Amino acid sequence: MLAFVARRVAAAIGTLFLSSVLVFLALQALPGDVATQILGKDATPDAVATLRKQLGLDQPAWERYFDWIKGALHGDFGTSLVSGKPVGGEVAQYLANSALIAVVTILFAVTGSLVLGILAGLYRDRWADHLISTVSLVGMSVPEFVVATVLVLCFSVALPWFPAVVLYGPDASVGQLLPAVWLPALALAIVMAAYIVRMARTSVIDVMAGEYVTTARLKGLSTWRVVTRHALPSALLPTLHVIALNVAWLVGGVAVVENVFNYPGIGKLMLTSVQNRDLPVVQAVALISAVVYVVCNLAADLGAMALNPKLRTRGRT
């Protein structure tokens, strides 16, 4: 069991290392010189050279990579080319705001869609199943910015319950942001839920048709006990990885939705930094996305281990 965990963690670290290299290389491959970009086309070659030296761009790429990684491991992602402030602090501020949306989304979307998916599976081919399946399919097929816009129309314009856009900057407090969190979270949840609902439904149906569930029923157990003790541990197994992928997808989905709501989160930061060619910030955000992906998948693997004794007891006789 420990060996399994260790192997997974090692693989996660390896993946992170590779993705950091890819992020770094991808940004190196961007056309144009950063110094020229910052100083403008009319800058004197001397000024460009000075700035290049200042930014360390005259060093070979691999040296810059190791400097960057060494810094990143200590929480130092360099200085923003635009604001001149440390990237770490800036990113952390936006990240915390995004995390607020993410946590709300995950809490509601994951629990809600799991419950709906399980219900649909249990009441297969009856009206509850048809309703849940159809609605979730519609949610899946509409892009998130459309869902977000529709939500704004309904709940900010027609019924003025929630703010349509956020008027605060990145340093807003949780209290200030909280009213604005619900609509973006709902938009993301609607899009995300569909996958989880469908997966949970399919695996519940599969498992409920299985022989051990029939056996449990024929032991005279109550339906509640059959479902919670016998069916769900196996039914959740394939759903776990879908959840993990969806949670990781949030990083990207958040970027679009945050822009609709003008929410000061990581997605918005990413977009502005790309437009401004603020490479240190882009690098840091990309690396953080990679971390989120890897951590989500690692969590799913460990969750699978908790649900599946075959993984846990490997190596024991």
Next chain:
Amino acid sequence: MTSTQPMTPTEGEPAAPPVVSVDSLSVSYRSGGRDLPVVHDVSFELAQGRTLALVGESGSGKSTVAATLLGHLRHGSRLDGGTVRVAGHDVFALPARELRRLRGGTVAMVAQNAGHALTPSMRVGRQIAEAGSDVPVLDLLEQVRLPRPADLARRYPHELSGGQQQRVAIAMALAARPRVLVLDEPTTGLDVVTQRGILDLVAALRDELGLAAVLVSHDLGVVARMADEVSVLRSGRVVESAPTRALFAGAEQPYTKRLLASVPRLTDDGLALVGDNGEREVRARAVVDADAPVAVSAQDVTVDYGTARAVHGVTFDVRRGEIVALVGESGSGKSTLAWSLAGLRAPSGGTMTHGSGDLARPARRRPAALRRLVQLVFQNADTSLNPRRTVGDAIRRPLRFFGTAPDRRSAHARALDLVRDVRLDPALADRLPAQLSGGQRQRIGIARALAGEPDVLIADEITTALDVSVQAEVLRLLDDLRRERQLACLFISHDLAVVRGIADRVLVLRHGVVVEEGPTEAVFADPAHPYTRELMAAALEPDPDARPLVEDVPDWTDAAQPGDVWTDHGGGHRVRRWRPADTSDTPDAAVTSVSEGVS
């Protein structure tokens, strides 16, 4: 429970009030908008302490009938009429709560495949505890003769062997101290030795607890051993009902006769051919020419799975036109050996050669010509054929691949010929595997293997999943084909009676080691190794009064020494050295070290 019931019921005893009575039961299954009757007007009664067997082939509705005793119908099935009464309750009229009490207390079921019937994510002790509260789990585990119950209760199902899983399932069924036990093919997935152990256990518990039992089985050997009465089902109807002895002594219906005649017997000295009215004719074994060339030769073959050795120094030849059987229980390494020959698993030692090349190489490194000549037929034709291709396609593909048919048109014609060769209607070539019966699929599996015109055919348990009458037909087909095409055939089976009918020579494997080998007649006439005797003693004959072919199986220990492995009985019959285990010896490592592995 106090047992006032007779310990061993005998036939002809005055009938006690029935604990189970099924009256003109009809069930239909809804499929594609139509109601298909699966059970039609079935009635029977069962008294406390007695055992009724429901016998039939797949699709006979026997399992459906058995499940109604617990008030269970498969998703999509419907009760069309009739009543099922258990201990005075009409099970289909009971409210949900009462039905649950009945299931939890009065009737219990042991499902066919304990490996699938136990919840994988729950420790077996908890699963047993859930089923009833009166008897401590450890007592139950002891009652089903499982060793070290405390340790076992904490394990998960996948950590148990098939036999242990089935014992756990039985313990679970007995937990609530039921009055009626429903056994749905309780030993079908198990090998003969394990099966014998489970059946003995069930019989002992049944007598000890005075249970009424309904046994569902397709295996007439099992039925002959266990049941007091038998109902033969076919397409949802009862064909014939009789006390066991009467039925086996003189069945009245042609269907029952045919069924009984199709069961291969340990005493057949050739393949039994069954007529429409159940007359039985044993066809003499084909004579293999003394100068028939050797098609495959294996010398000292060893196959490892990681650190576990599945096959340990096995040597044999198969000549053209000869069927050599590999026999052993699960885990004996017989399938591993077959897979190695087919090129699916490289051997770690020894040599395997074919007239035209080296078989020690995996299939993908063998030249196409050699791959064509050595073909494997799988145990499960339903999972080894692509479900989305017509079976004609499945046969055409190797024809084109190996170049045995030069163009599309001739490939098509050849495929139809092959379908005819395996005695099927060529019109079936356009069907998908799911549209064929199990026996038809297995014939297609054979036709596919024959497409490359091989001279060696490896048949891995090809009749295990089939009904007896279908098995008889497939065996006959295989026997015909080897006569017509001079095929060298390696036949893997755990069923000694099947082997006796079809094989020319037999190798008995135990834990990857050959313990006895020789011409079939010689080995069956004088099984000299205790393990061979154990296998024969465990085999069940379709006759309630059958005497076991061998009586005594001594405790033994391996006594083979390097350079002195065999005791020669003459005529190619040789037996691995052993001696009675009277002294406190440690068993020989070669025989006992390999308990893992695939069979």
